[in-house]
Amino acid sequence: MNNQAIVPWEVDELTHEFFVPEYIVTMAHEVLKSYTFQVKSMQVVTTKPDKGGAIWKLETNSGPKSFKLLHRRITRSMFSLGAQKYLVEVQGARVPGIVKTKNGQEFVEAGEKLWFVAEWIEPLVPVTKDLEGAKQLCYALGEFHRLSKGYTPPSQAEVASRLTKWPKSYEKIMIKMDWFRNIAKAYEEMPASPHLLGVVDQFQEQARKSIEQIHQSSYWSLVEKGNQNWGLVHQDYGWSNGQMGPKGMWIIDLDGVAYDLPIRDLRKLISGTMADLYKWDVTWVREMIKAYHGANPITPELYELLMIDFSLPNEFYKNIKEVLYEPELFLNEITTQLITTIVDTDQTKWPVLKEIQNDWRK
Amino acid sequence: MKVLMVCTEKLPVPPVLGGAIQTYISGTLPHLRAFHNITVIGISDPSLPDKETKDGIEYVRVPGKVFDLYQEEIVRFVKNNHFDLIHIFNRPRLVMPVRSVAPLSKISLSMHNDMFNVDKINPVDAKAVLEEVSNIVTISDYVGNVIRTLYPEASSKIRTIYSGVDTERFLPKYHSKMRVIRDDLRKKHGLENKTVILFAGRLSVNKGVDRLIRALPQLSRKFKDLALVVVGSKWFSQNEITDYVAYIRALAKRQPIPVVATGFVSPDEIQNWFGAADLFVCTSLWQEPLARVHYEAMAAGLPIVTTARGGNAEVIRQRENGLVVDNPEDPSCFAEKITEILSNKSLLKRMGERGRELAVTNFEWKRVADEILDVWKQAIQMQHTPLPSIDRNEIEPRVEVGKEEISKENKGLQGVDPNNRKNKEKQSDKKKQREKEKQSDKKKQREEEKQREKEKQREKEKKHEEEKQREKEKKREEEKQREKEKKREKEKQREEEK
Numbered sequence: 115m116n117n118q119a120i121v122p123w124e125v126d127e128l129t130h131e132f133f134v135p136e137y138i139v140t141m142a143h144e145v146l147k148s149y150t151f152q153v154k155s156m157q158v159v160t161t162k163p164d165k166g167g168a169i170w171k172l173e174t175n176s177g178p179k180s181f182k183l184l185h186r187r188i189t190r191s192m193f194s195l196g197a198q199k200y201l202v203e204v205q206g207a208r209v210p211g212i213v214k215t216k217n218g219q220e221f222v223e224a225g226e227k228l229w230f231v232a233e234w235i236e237p238l239v240p241v242t243k244d245l246e247g248a249k250q251l252c253y254a255l256g257e258f259h260r261l262s263k264g265y266t267p268p269s270q271a272e273v274a275s276r277l278t279k280w281p282k283s284y285e286k287i288m289i290k291m292d293w294f295r296n297i298a299k300a301y302e303e304m305p306a307s308p309h310l311l312g313v314v315d316q317f318q319e320q321a322r323k324s325i326e327q328i329h330q331s332s333y334w335s336l337v338e339k340g341n342q343n344w345g346l347v348h349q350d351y352g353w354s355n356g357q358m359g360p361k362g363m364w365i366i367d368l369d370g371v372a373y374d375l376p377i378r379d380l381r382k383l384i385s386g387t388m389a390d391l392y393k394w395d396v397t398w399v400r401e402m403i404k405a406y407h408g409a410n411p412i413t414p415e416l417y418e419l420l421m422i423d424f425s426l427p428n429e430f431y432k433n434i435k436e437v438l439y440e441p442e443l444f445l446n447e448i449t450t451q452l453i454t455t456i457v458d459t460d461q462t463k464w465p466v467l468k469e470i471q472n473d474w475r476k
Numbered sequence: 477m478k479v480l481m482v483c484t485e486k487l488p489v490p491p492v493l494g495g496a497i498q499t500y501i502s503g504t505l506p507h508l509r510a511f512h513n514i515t516v517i518g519i520s521d522p523s524l525p526d527k528e529t530k531d532g533i534e535y536v537r538v539p540g541k542v543f544d545l546y547q548e549e550i551v552r553f554v555k556n557n558h559f560d561l562i563h564i565f566n567r568p569r570l571v572m573p574v575r576s577v578a579p580l581s582k583i584s585l586s587m588h589n590d591m592f593n594v595d596k597i598n599p600v601d602a603k604a605v606l607e608e609v610s611n612i613v614t615i616s617d618y619v620g621n622v623i624r625t626l627y628p629e630a631s632s633k634i635r636t637i638y639s640g641v642d643t644e645r646f647l648p649k650y651h652s653k654m655r656v657i658r659d660d661l662r663k664k665h666g667l668e669n670k671t672v673i674l675f676a677g678r679l680s681v682n683k684g685v686d687r688l689i690r691a692l693p694q695l696s697r698k699f700k701d702l703a704l705v706v707v708g709s710k711w712f713s714q715n716e717i718t719d720y721v722a723y724i725r726a727l728a729k730r731q732p733i734p735v736v737a738t739g740f741v742s743p744d745e746i747q748n749w750f751g752a753a754d755l756f757v758c759t760s761l762w763q764e765p766l767a768r769v770h771y772e773a774m775a776a777g778l779p780i781v782t783t784a785r786g787g788n789a790e791v792i793r794q795r796e797n798g799l800v801v802d803n804p805e806d807p808s809c810f811a812e813k814i815t816e817i818l819s820n821k822s823l824l825k826r827m828g829e830r831g832r833e834l835a836v837t838n839f840e841w842k843r844v845a846d847e848i849l850d851v852w853k854q855a856i857q858m859q860h861t862p863l864p865s866i867d868r869n870e871i872e873p874r875v876e877v878g879k880e881e882i883s884k885e886n887k888g889l890q891g892v893d894p895n896n897r898k899n900k901e902k903q904s905d906k907k908k909q910r911e912k913e914k915q916s917d918k919k920k921q922r923e924e925e926k927q928r929e930k931e932k933q934r935e936k937e938k939k940h941e942e943e944k945q946r947e948k949e950k951k952r953e954e955e956k957q958r959e960k961e962k963k964r965e966k967e968k969q970r971e972e973e974k
Contacts (some may be wrong), residue, residue, distance in 0.1 A: 189542050272542055278595075289681065293723045296690065300730040438722040 120183070120225035122166040132158035134168050138225070142170065143220045145229045146216040151176045166227070171234060177236035179213060183227055184369055191228040192271035195220055197262065197371045205261040208364045210235055219225050235364050238357040245398055248387055249405035251356045254363035254407025255348070255383065259376035262345035273340050275373035280333060284325045287431050291295035291318035292313065294434055296476070297441050304445035309453045310434070317460075324426045330416040331422060341373035350440055351379045352386060377416055381423040388459055389429050394466040400473070417474035424467055430456050477560040477856065478509075480581075482574070483518030484566050485546035487946050488537065492523055494743040495766050499567050500639050500740025500844070502614075507845030509533050512852070517548065517553055554578050561852055567782035568597050571605040582855040585615045589765045592623045599626075606630040610855035613637050637848065638791065640841040641771035646747045648777025648832050654751040661752040665736050667703050671818060672751035674745065674778070676707040676769050677760075684759035684783075686720075689727045689735065690807035691814070696732040699818055703733055708747050709740035709789070743836055751775035754815060755824070758782040760803050771781060775835035779827035781813045787958050791839075795823075797831040825968075 123135050134142075146153055151174040159180075160169040167185030171178060184191040199220060201207040212220045221230040241247030267273060276283075291314055298310040336344075341399040348355065349370040352413045356365050384402050386392045403420070406412070410419070433452060483489050484497055491498035501516065509516055509532050516533060519540030520526055521573045526537045538549035550570060554562065555577040562581050564570050566588045575583060606612070606627055612634045614620035620634040647654040662668050677683045685706060696702055706728075710721050717725075728735040741749060750756070756773035758780065765785030773780050774791070780798030790851075792798045799813040818822050857935055 175766065269544065270542065290719065293686075295717075296686075299725055300727055323616075435719060437724060438719050441726050 118225060120166050120168055120227050120342070122185075123163045125163045131284070132157055132161055133163070138168065140156075141224050142168075142181070142183065142229070145180070145224050146172075148217070148222050149213065150216055150217075151179070151213070151236060156181070160184070163382055169397075178236060179231050180210065180234045181229070181231050182369070183229050185226075185227065186227050186369070187272070188223060188226065189270065189272040191221075191369070192272060193267045193274045194369050194371050195228065195230060196268045196271055197265050198368045199275075200265045201258075201261055202233075207258065207261040208359070208362055209258075209368060210364075210366060235359045235366070238359045238364060238366075240357050245401060247353075248356070248398060248402050250363060250378065251351075251353065251383065252402045252405040254356050254365060255351055255407045256406040257363075258348065258351075258365050258378070259345050260410040262371070262376075264342055266342065267345060273341070273373070274371070276347070276378075277337055277341055277344065277373050277375065280326065280375070281328055282444050284321065284426065286329060287426060288318060288321040288325060289437065290431065291427075294437055297437055298445070300444055301441045304441065305447050306445040306449040306453065309450045310437070310445070313430075313453060318431045320425065320427045321431075324340075326424055327422045329426065331418055333419060336375060336415055336419065344373060344375055346371040347374040347376055347379045349374075349379070351383060375416065375419060376410065377412065377420045378423065381420055381428075383429050385424060388463070391457060392455065393462040396466045399466055402468060403470075403473075412474065414474045421467060421471055423475055424463070427460070429459065432463060438465060477512055477852075478558065479512045479514050479852065480554070480557075480559040480562045481516045482562060482564045482570060482612065483566070483900055484551060484893065485519055485540035485543050487519070488521035488524055489518045489535070490524075491743055492521060496541050496615075496639070497586075499768065500588075500741075501565065503534055503640050503642065503841040504845040504848060506531070507842050508848065511849055513664050515557075515559070517550060534537065539972040542911055543567075543569070546573060546939075550574065552575055554581075562846075563852070566591055568592060568602065568605045571608050572601065582852075582858070583609045584611050584613065584851055585609045585617075587619050588615050589619065590622055590763075593624060594626070598959065602627060603629075606633070606808060609633065610858050611635060611851050613851055615639050616790050618763070618764045618787030618790065622628060633670075634926055637844060637852065638766070638839065639768060639771060639850070641768070641775045641835055641841050642833075642845040643775045643836050643840060646772050646775035647837075648775075648828065649751055649754075650777070651751075657748050658752045662772060665705075666734065667705070667736065667752070670703040670734070671701050671755070672753045673698060673702065673704045673814065674707065674749060674756050674773075675704070675759065676756075676772075677758070677767065679706070679708040679710055679718075680762075681720055681725065682760065682762040684761040687723050687761070687804060688757055688759045688810055689724055689731065692731045692735070694808060694811040695814060695818075698815055701713055704731075705736045705737045705738065705749060705753060707746065711737040743821050747772070749775065750778060750862055753778055755814065756780050757810065757814065758788060759804060759810065759910045760785050760788060762786070764788055771835060771839045774831035774839065777828040779817050779830040779831065781810065781817065791834075793830075795827075796825050797834055810853055834934045 118137055118141075119335065120141070123133075125133060142156075146156075151172075154173040154175065156173075157171050159171050162168065162185055165185035166183075168183045170181040172181050178356060184194070195212065198209060199212055201209045202211045202252075213231040213233065215222060221228045223229075230405060241250045269450060294310060295314045295318075298304075298307040298314070301307055302311075348365065348368065349372060350367060351365070355367045356363055358364075380403070384399055387402070391398070403412070403417075433456060434449075437449075479827065481501060483501060487493050487495035487498050489498045490502045499520075500501075505516070514533050514561035517536045517538065520537040524535075525536060528535050536553060538553065539545070540546040540549070547570060547779050551573050554574050559578065562574055562578060562721060563584045564588065565586045566572065568587075568591055571583060571585060574581075592599065594602075598603070606623075607630070610633070612620075612623065612630065614623070614634060614636050618635050620636055623634060624631050625629050641782060649655070649658050659668075662670070662672070673688070675685050675688055676684070679685060683752065685708070688704065692702070692704060703735060704742065706724075710717060711725065725737075728737070738749065750772055753776070756769070756778040758767055758769060758773075760767065760783050762785060764783075770780060770782060770788065774797060780792060782792055782798060782800055783804035784800050784802045789800045792800055794800060799816060801813050803809050817827065819889045
């Protein structure tokens with residue numbers, strides 16, 4: 115097999131939405147020869163040109179499949195594939211099963227990347243965008259976390275763990291606030307710069323407090339329980355990677371799973387949902403946490419960490435980070451508006467956190 | 477004697493992909509091979525054969541990248557080949573597995589960074605390693621002192637051997653071989669008539685080049701002909717650029733003086749950029765073991781401005797070959813030191829010359845090799861340190877703070893020797909039974925000891941963390957204060973102007 119290394123590719127106005135370079139397409143066809151099924155049609159459904167990844171939907175004589183070129187390091191991808199296999203085969207979780215090659219392998223190596231085929235689950239329907247839907251998502255997430263406990267990666271895989279990295283990632287957020295400030299100063303004539311400069315201090319202060327709190331929390335004693343005790347976070351869980359399907363909620367796209375305190379997924383799901391609502395809603399937050407708790411119980415210590423993780427300026431950081439890449443484009447009027455929205459939403463966060471902070475005591 | 481040098485699982489030797497450890501090994505080999513029969517084992521690379529004998533040195537290259545796999549390969553190789561001395565580079569965790577298959581070889585260890593920290597190797601394993609090796613070579617006093625602080629008992633085994641540089645390759649700008657290269661390179665990048673400040677290193681938060689870029693507005697007010705050259709990869713990469721690279725790129729775009737980013741420069745051409753520069757600045761913010769660039773800058777006859785972090789300042793003689801920035805967090809501290817050198821042409825010249833002189837007299841590869849030979853000689857003369865009386869098969873995987881890899885290593889240990897004598901012995905033997913009981917007691921004791929150690933270390937770490945936190949707080953406070961004062965100053969000035 116031609117084994118040219120797969121590298122990220124450029125997309126521009128000349129390439130269509132799902133463009134994949136010819137050599138990768140050729141390689142894909144070669145890879146598919148390792149499987150017993152016959153491919154009737156093949157269609158690109160997602161690409162990650164900036165990382166060098168792609169997903170195809172296959173119609174085959176044994177039903178629809180998804181066919182993935184994973185962009186991560188081979189040893190990293192092995193960790194995720196091992197997890198998917200464990201969840202399906204050992205735990206019976208509702209995640210797509212991996213289709214084996216003619217030689218009984220879970221994957222094929224080509225172009226210095228891993229490729230694999232999984233079942234295409236049909237039908238999959240997104241949950242309704244209301245509190246009921248949110249609760250379904252949370253319960254499914256809890257279930258996923260509970261079932262992922264006890265996973266041991268195969269020996270060739272690297273161990274992907276974020277478990278011990280929380281304080282570092284908090285620090286990073288705090289440091290990057292300096293960067294935002296320095297960029298806004300360097301591009302001070304841009305419309306959004308004064309607005310950014312006007313609020314960055316307050317968000318940096320929030321980050322500083324979160325760091326202080328995590329050091330005072332039971333974080334390190336939780337960490338000590340170890341990777342396998344906690345299980346895996348999905349890292350990209352939301353309204354599209356958790357969907358209703360045959361026999362219940364299914365969780366898809368497991369390529370980024372890593373060991374971690376599971377509530378990080380829950381925090382992301384909740385804070386992201388609140389951003390979509392443009393305000394923090396105490397009922398939603400409570401109900402979502404409760405729904406999750408029903409599937410994967412949250413201890414008071416974990417709850418404390420969830421609260422601390424909420425206290426970070428997550429949305430500000432996530433949305434403003436782009437300023438580092440193209441400040442001359444980003445610091446426009448739209449960003450001024452964005453900053454206002456983030457600040458407004460943030461102001462509704464604190465009363466909610468205060469109200470629920472003692473929910474798990476007693 | 478027969479010597480095996482064991483490289484790390486990250487990069488191949490020779491340093492076709494760069495790497496400080498790889499450079500260190502390759503730099504010393506031409507001298508070492510004259511005295512001993514040397515085998516070098518490291519990871520494979522598509523551009524290099526898996527086995528070759530070159531210049532009298534045997535190279536063995538095995539699959540690597542993932543530590544556990546690499547360890548298995550190393551163990552397999554050592555098991556099948558005898559060596560009088562095994563010199564392991566920067567992987568303390570390889571020592572015990574290697575020892576288990578080479579009971580009679582002397583083992584020495586080179587430390588290039590903080591791999592003895594508790595998050596890298598747990599204290600019980602670390603102690604066993606320190607006991608097992610004949611000596612430990614560190615690339616700076618800083619690296620040695622960190623080990624000493626954690627494990628005072630190892631103190632007498634630790635010795636600093638500073639790294640070296642090829643002074644024939646890194647040449648000063650006035651050298652006949654460099655002059656043309658310098659002029660060409662400067663012309664090509666529009667740097668004629670410029671005073672060129674050089675940074676060479678990874679573009680990462682730790683390496684801190686952003687502080688230098690942020691010092692440029694202040695510097696450009698004083699010096700009209702300045703330019704900054706940043707040698708480091710990823711600057712131009714469209715894909716996979718990090719937030720940090722995006723950040724410094726965005727800052728650089730706004731500078732009043734030219735900032736030339738070279739992108740990736742292959743290790744065998746890097747000397748040209750040193751030859752094209754006038755001043756070298758290292759901006760490291762982290763506790764850096766001691767960056768190679770210092771030797772290279774000295775050899776190239778460049779005055780150095782570096783930071784008081786880790787071992788970097790150990791090769792700087794203040795005002796002789798460079799200056800040290802005490803607070804590298806603050807860009808204006810760089811501006812201050814750089815100004816001090818650039819505003820005094822004779823100092824600039826003198827420092828460069830002194831640097832070259834130091835490189836030639838103290839930092840040649842031959843000196844490094846001689847010191848290694850000396851260490852090997854000592855190791856061979858040393859009494860054999862017997863293995864501690866523990867049955868290694870009993871060491872159980874333990875999971876600790878983020879140490880899944882360590883528990884894996886223990887798995888590796890267990891798997892090292894399936895024919896382990898102990899396993900073969902008949903368990904029915906009463907003596908053995910008693911022995912076993914004793915062992916299990918010992919095991920318990922060890923477990924307890926481990927627990928205690930762990931707690932102690934955690935205490936230490938916690939204290940350290942707290943201290944760090946306090947320091948940060950203090951700094952922040954100070955900075956705030958300074959800011960306030962500056963503001964007040966300004967206001968005052970404005971008032972006065974009015």
